[in-house]
Amino acid sequence: EKIGREGVERELLRITGDEDLTSILMELVDAEGGDVEDVREIVSGVRASEEALERLGSLLDIGRELGLPVRFAPSLARGLVYYTGMVFEAYSEVTSLALGGGGRYDGLISLYGGPRTPATGMSLGLDRIIEVVSEVRPPEKRRRGVFVARAPGVDVVEVLRIARGLRALGVATDLDLRGRSLARQLEYADKGGFRYAVIVGPRELAAGRVRLKDLTTGVEREVGLRELGEALAEGK
Numbered sequence: 001e002k003i004g005r006e007g008v009e010r011e012l013l014r015i016t017g018d019e020d021l022t023s024i025l026m027e028l029v030d031a032e033g034g035d036v037e038d039v040r041e042i043v044s045g046v047r048a049s050e051e052a053l054e055r056l057g058s059l060l061d062i063g064r065e066l067g068l069p070v071r072f073a074p075s076l077a078r079g080l081v082y083y084t085g086m087v088f089e090a091y092s093e094v095t096s097l098a099l100g101g102g103g104r105y106d107g108l109i110s111l112y113g114g115p116r117t118p119a120t121g122m123s124l125g126l127d128r129i130i131e132v133v134s135e136v137r138p139p140e141k142r143r144r145g146v147f148v149a150r151a152p153g154v155d156v157v158e159v160l161r162i163a164r165g166l167r168a169l170g171v172a173t174d175l176d177l178r179g180r181s182l183a184r185q186l187e188y189a190d191k192g193g194f195r196y197a198v199i200v201g202p203r204e205l206a207a208g209r210v211r212l213k214d215l216t217t218g219v220e221r222e223v224g225l226r227e228l229g230e231a232l233a234e235g236k
Helices: 004-016 019-030 049-065 126-136 156-168 182-191 202-206 225-234
Strands: 087-091 098-105 119-124 146-150 173-175 196-200 209-214 220-224
Touching: 004 019, 098 126, 146 156, 146 182, 156 173, 156 196, 156 225, 182 196, 196 202, 202 209, 209 225, 220 225
Parallel strands: 146 173, 146 196
Antiparallel strands: 087 098, 098 119, 196 209, 209 220
């Protein structure tokens, strides 16, 4: 796009030193693609083209068998010079943005001191992926996770033990380590979007229980420490 069609043709001729090969490459740039049959006639005079097309066709067949909308793009090029074979890009069907790309590189590992090893790899554009995911599935505003609040007279070790147990169950859990008052802790949990607050008080703790508050509805009840994980699972 920066140097135009004539600039591309001049650059290809400089690299190949072959007018016939440059002409073939320019025809590939103009080809619609979609399948290997679309370019078979164009490259019929190129050595080893038939074998390359057969291998490429097999890859496309495998992708389609897996239900992937694979398309052959003969004009696709990537900006890094270490590629030694096929290159590819992955696109979003929703926005037509490229989400990642890569290809075959046989010399990259040895370039960084390793043995010469055939390899294929790709990179992902996290910003693009986040953009697409946000469009397809807007962020949910519902509350999530648990905040363990410590009442006066409760050892922080007990709170840490409860938080660790919840995390072991796969529950996203946070707690106060700044010594804030119970009211300030609950205010923080509410503003932070937590679904539940587990309030650890000295009286309840002595009985092996805690108070579980649903920060969406404001409903609060006592539950046993052994049943806490089950109570949280029921409220999902």
